[in-house]
Amino acid sequence: MILGTLWPEYHRTLTATPKPGKDVYPIARALLNQVKPVDVPVSFTATALQSSLVHRDRSLATAMSTSAGGRITQTLAAGPQLVDHYHQATSHSPYGHAVITTAMDARRLGHTSPLPAALLKAAAPGYLTEQQRAAADPDTWFAEALDYAREKVMGVAAALEPVANPEGMGALPDIYRLSDYLDHHARTIRSHVFPPDSFWTAARVHAASTADLEALAEAADHRGRFRVAADLYQRAADAGGIGALAELAWRRGRTGDPDGAEQLLQRLVDAGDTGALAQLAQLRQRAGDLCGAETLAQRAADAGDTGPLVELAWRRGEAGDLVGAERLAQRAADAGNVNGLVRLARRREEAGDLHGAERLAQRATDIGGREALIRLARAHERDGDAEGAKRWRRFGL
Numbered sequence: 001m002i003l004g005t006l007w008p009e010y011h012r013t014l015t016a017t018p019k020p021g022k023d024v025y026p027i028a029r030a031l032l033n034q035v036k037p038v039d040v041p042v043s044f045t046a047t048a049l050q051s052s053l054v055h056r057d058r059s060l061a062t063a064m065s066t067s068a069g070g071r072i073t074q075t076l077a078a079g080p081q082l083v084d085h086y087h088q089a090t091s092h093s094p095y096g097h098a099v100i101t102t103a104m105d106a107r108r109l110g111h112t113s114p115l116p117a118a119l120l121k122a123a124a125p126g127y128l129t130e131q132q133r134a135a136a137d138p139d140t141w142f143a144e145a146l147d148y149a150r151e152k153v154m155g156v157a158a159a160l161e162p163v164a165n166p167e168g169m170g171a172l173p174d175i176y177r178l179s180d181y182l183d184h185h186a187r188t189i190r191s192h193v194f195p196p197d198s199f200w201t202a203a204r205v206h207a208a209s210t211a212d213l214e215a216l217a218e219a220a221d222h223r224g225r226f227r228v229a230a231d232l233y234q235r236a237a238d239a240g241g242i243g244a245l246a247e248l249a250w251r252r253g254r255t256g257d258p259d260g261a262e263q264l265l266q267r268l269v270d271a272g273d274t275g276a277l278a279q280l281a282q283l284r285q286r287a288g289d290l291c292g293a294e295t296l297a298q299r300a301a302d303a304g305d306t307g308p309l310v311e312l313a314w315r316r317g318e319a320g321d322l323v324g325a326e327r328l329a330q331r332a333a334d335a336g337n338v339n340g341l342v343r344l345a346r347r348r349e350e351a352g353d354l355h356g357a358e359r360l361a362q363r364a365t366d367i368g369g370r371e372a373l374i375r376l377a378r379a380h381e382r383d384g385d386a387e388g389a390k391r392w393r394r395f396g397l
Contacts, residue, residue, distance in 0.1 A: 069234045099146065100178075103115050104190060108186050113211075116175035204235050213232050246273070249264035281297045290324075297328070310328075317344055325340075326344060
């Protein structure tokens with residue numbers, strides 16, 4: 001048996017009925033007329049790709065993980081050659097290599113949206129040597145680099161692919177998507193490489209969305225580039241990114257700028273982020289504004305987050321204001337969170353006020369706090385306090 005592959009257009013050319021006097025492929029046609037063709041689909045279904053045979057074969061498994069829409073045939077046909085095309089660009093087209101590398105870094109560091117050409121053009125110079133930059137034609141280098149990056153290898157796949165217009169026919173102008181196969185390759189060969197400054201400057205200006213900015217900022221932060229991260233978070237926050245505002249607020253509070261943190265948190269609250277109410281309540285409490293802290297904690301509870309009330313109750317207890325602590329804990333319990341009452345009960349127990357502890361425990365039990373009390377009993381058991389465990393189990397059972 002002889003098994004081979006052939007692109008459909010070549011099969012049609014070689015087997016077509018020749019024009020009189022122009023039979024160019026008689027031997028090929030004679031051979032192929034004996035062949036039983038098996039059409040390979042353009043893409044495979046999810047069911048077919050779940051076969052255990054796919055996962056047992058390393059090449060198939062890699063193709064499946066790096067191919068969009070089940071188009072594994074194209075990846076198998078051109079994936080390794082696409083990698084060669086990228087690496088050979090260092091000598092044949094260093095500008096194409098720089099543009100592709102920019103796209104690889106952007107993708108692996110969290111820019112999941114399709115890539116704007118402006119980002120690729122602004123970042124690429126940082127991936128080139130001084131000699132390469134000096135030799136570039138200012139008017140044509142980027143167009144030539146894009147031509148190399150968009151060149152279809154084996155007639156099947158390119159490093160940068162066009163992105164279909166979601167609202168009509170054709171491709172979006174100046175928007176590209178990195179080949180999944182090269183994305184996979186980049187995460188291996190560039191996993192420990194930090195991009196040049198030009199990449200971060202370009203990302204700050206040309207990233208496609210606030211989500212992309214936030215993801216890139218997080219990547220910079222994880223790699224110890226805190227100033228780069230702060231700059232990207234600020235850019236995302238200026239563009240309305242809620243996650244970036246929260247991150248910046250946390251950073252301001254951590255670096256001793258409570259006023260700056262409060263301003264950012266207030267912006268989050270104004271934008272409807274109920275989670276920021278809790279952080280803002282903590283800042284108000286630390287500043288001594290107990291009334292303001294309670295108001296914010298109550299607003300958070302009304303929005304479904306009773307954690308700030310419980311936290312305020314605990315801190316009031318630590319400060320010796322047991323009456324205020326119980327009041328806040330009761331408000332949290334009325335909203336369904338008895339942890340404040342349980343924690344205050346434990347505090348009274350530790351202070352020797354068993355009567356007060358049992359009173360709070362009974363209130364927690366009446367509202368439905370049996371599980372929390374059982375956990376306290378188990379904690380006493382672990383500490384070897386059998387009497388304490390028995391006392392709490394009496395309320396938890």
